[in-house]
Amino acid sequence: MDHEKVNILLVDDQPAKLLAYEVILKELGENLVVASSGREALEVLLKNEIAVILVDVCMPELDGFELAAMIREHPRFQKTAMIFISAIQVSDIDRLRGYEMGAVDYVPVPVVPEVLRAKIKVFAELYRKTRELERLNQELEDRVRARTAELENSTAKLRESEQRRSMAIAAGKMGSWDWDWISGDWMWDEGQYRIFGVGPESFEVNPANVQALLHPDDVDQLRKAIAEFNKGTRAYETEFRIVRPDSEVRWCVGTAAATVDDSGRVVRVSGVTVDITERKRAEERQNLLAREVDHRAKNALALAQSIVRLTRADEVKAYVSAVEGRINALARVHTILSLSSWQGAELSRLIDEELAPYSLGGQIVLAGPKVQLLPATAQTLALALHELFTNSAKYGALSTRSGRLTIGWQVEDQLLTLSWEESGGPLVMTPKSRGFGTRSLLASVESQLGGQAQFDWRAEGLLCRLEVPLTRKTATTTPGKFDAPGSAELQRASG
Structure with a gap:
């Protein structure tokens, strides 16, 4: 063989x-x-x-x-x-x-x-x-699959319709009901019970019990629907709220259609209930987001307005450079906050973003633990750090290759202490008057954040110490609810 x-x-x-x-x-x-x-x-x-x-x-x-x-x-x-x-x-x-x-x-x-x-x-x-x-x-399995496919094709429409209904019921988003207008008997399917948060074993479907589950402000919707059907209306749709036995409030949309006898009298009303709670919540979140975006845009514009109005320079080029630098600093912290959904910013990330333009390998040393700043604190501190970096790059340690900068910070009892220590740069002399950068830094840290800023103009380099409370009321405002720092305070500082 x-x-x-x-x-x-x-x-x-x-x-x-x-x-x-x-x-x-x-x-x-x-x-x-x-x-x-x-x-x-x-x-x-x-x-x-x-x-x-x-x-x-x-x-x-x-x-x-x-x-x-x-x-x-x-x-x-x-x-x-x-x-x-x-x-x-x-x-x-x-x-x-x-x-x-x-x-x-x-x-x-x-x-x-x-x-x-x-x-x-x-x-x-x-x-x-x-x-x-x-x-x-394998051949047997192939034949079984082929036969199964034939059977599925022969009942495709019925199965697809039932599947859609089953999926809606299983998800708890849709239910159907039937009301015998003559006898008063009700019939609910599984989805209807699930939407209302009750079970057929413990809940008797009747007008009184159904009304008890409606939100008090929406009970009139049921009375209005009954009145409309008695007037000859054949279809009715409305939105309403229900209060489940566990006190959870759900939004629903109900659609009903009437069946009449030969004399035109209503004998049965059938309908569908759809749970639209998630859609309602999404609409609320969208409205809230729109309001928050509007508020944050106004805050950003107020900051930009303050920067433009209060910046001083002897010539147009210097003025443009100063304004651009401060607005870019604001944009960088805004990006960080956006990535965190405006939950806050990590201090070291904030410093990294500000020192990025100064790629001076080995000149800058950072030391400190992870510190999460709230949005208002992060915005104000970012502008303060920008002023320190800008001044150092123009006149201080970062203006020469031999210069060194050490930034250290620590937190104790919810008080952030940040030290800025320059050395090895040009000889430092105590300024006769404070420039806009110094004045704005003082105003924002002290007035906006309730902290302190101390400057020690040592000959070998500037030593600056910032103390910022992390739990001050102005620094713990919820995202989207803080005011733009520095508008009034900077106005006073520039005077």
Whole structure:
């Protein structure tokens, strides 16, 4: 009987033995594949489907036991039959080790051709039968799938309609009901019970109980609907609220249609209820967001207006540069706050953004713990840091390669203390009058944040100390509710 040939892998490091195995097994009529080492055998396995592996136990580099262990680790070959050939006396321990590695049998040397052929034939036939069963099973599954597809196609419309209804009910967003206008009997489906937050085992559907679940301000909607149907209206739709037994308020939209008899009298009203609470909440969030965006835009414009109005310079170019620098500082902190959904900004991130334009490797040292600043505090402190960096780049430590700047900060009892220490720059002299940068820094930190700013104009470099409370009322205002810092205060400081 013709049958599909299977691959038999022969593994031995001695060519003479491989040739002998080929001669012995040639009568089986299968495909014989040879490998002279364990590594070569692994390459053959990865490229071919192998039914049986005949492997010598004693081989250099990779012996039969090691090869078997590697073969069994691969998902494709966990059930591949392996027969060990051993030219030495095999102990029970060696046999046990071989079986643990995945061997299905042992063949001693000298090999008895009839015995070897019989063993190989058994496992080759087993492999062939297994593959045949897999093919038959696949064909059966294909036929089952085809038949199932035919059945599904024949009922597609009905199933699709029921699926949509089931999904709506399962999500708790839709329910249907029926009201016998003559007898007063009600019928609710599962979705209707779920929307109202009650169960059929404990809730009796009747006008009084249904009315008790309506929001007091929306009870008139039910009375109005009944009145409309009594007047001859055939369809009615309205939005209303319900109050579940757990006190949760839900928004719903109800649509109802009347069925009349031959005389035009209403005999039945059927309807659908849809839970639209999430939509209502989304609309509220959208309205709130629009108001917050408007408020924040006004704050940003107020800050920009203050910067433009209060900046002083001897020439237009210097004026434009100063304004642009301060507005860019405001834009950078605005980006940081936006990424956090206006929940706040981390102090080190704020400092990194401000020192980014000054890529002076090794000149600036930062030291301090993680500190999360609220939006109002972050905005004001960002502008203060910008003034310090700008002044240092123009006149202080950052204006020369030999200059050094150390920024350190710590928090104790909700008080942020930040120290700014310059050294190695040009000789520093105490200014005769304070410029806009210094005045705005003092005004914003002290007036807006309720903190303190101290300047020590040492000859070797400026030493500045900022103390900012992190829990002051003005610094803990909710996002979108803080005022633009510095408008009135900066006006006073510039006077």
